[in-house]
Amino acid sequence: MLLHIIARSVWETAVSHPPYHPPSLDTEGFIHCSTVAQVLTPANERYQGQTDLLLLCIDPEKVSQPLIYEDCYETGQQFPHIYGPLDPAAVVSVVAFPPNADGSFSLPAVLALWRDYPILEFDGAQTAVLEPNILIKPLDGIPQKCVLCFFYDVIDRLKAEGRLRQIYSLTSEIGPNPVYEMEVDGERIVLAHPGVGAPLVAFFFDELIALGCRHFIACGGAGV
Structure with a gap:
């Protein structure tokens, strides 16, 4: 499961006028995504306090564009990037993503279930926990x-x-x-x-x- 943070109004436009083509495709060449284990990092770094956000739950098997896991910013983690527009048909679920009272984000309960099965998640960390x-x-x-x-x-x-x-x-x-x-x-x-x-x-x-x-x-x- 891949996750992508998006404003509700932007997603509504993408659904009515597919495919989804965010500005990052033009500036960086790809759409930023995260795994369930990674998503809170960009959420709390870049979207603090925003109240209109959704999480797109993307099935990687339905992504028609190249999907590459890479560390472009020397974070020590490899994040999934979609190199091309996203067909809304690849989005299997849309989850509300409201901030906490202090503006920070927590993983929605429906997605937290995925964290109970880490073997299902791609771990992009280049250094293992036990190395x-x-x-x-x-x-x-x-x-x-x-x-x-x-x-x-x-x-x-x-x-x-x-x-x-x-x-x-x-x-x-x-x-x-x-x-x-x-x-x-x-x-x-x-x-x-x-x-x-x-x-x-x-x-x-x-x-x-x-x-x-x-x-x-x-x-x-x-x-x-």
Whole structure:
């Protein structure tokens, strides 16, 4: 679902004289839109206190013009832009968008339901909420190839043979989890136990990527 903020009188004119061709098409080349998660940002920055506004709910599948998600103003978010006039037939719903008593805007209740299902929304943020490389610095010289070995007995045997050198320690609520370096056929590789259970494996996997590993192979049972 795409949203576009518009004055009621402008929309009434667009419906009677389609297609909708706002001034931004001539000045910037596109129609500004937002996702449900984004719309309050432009609303509160540009339309504070305006009382005649509507939200056009646009089905992106019905938009006949090019639709591009991009960050034109270095906001850190990619907003949807429609590069051409909008056919009113692409608008599946029109929602009143009155301001609060202080002039600010809140998401209408009918649209707030969409926020309960973030997987349905396009997130234009270029930086994830959980981004390991923001918190973890790359480990200098770490090999890019990494084996995720689920078998502790194999790791213990290699350690007893003196083939492993600990270079890092992954940590979680269950305690430290060593990351080793070893040599195989003259090539240095990383060896680590990835933990047990999908959430912990994903957590350690992301951290190893942030450290500098890029090529992974898993060694385990139960279909691994």
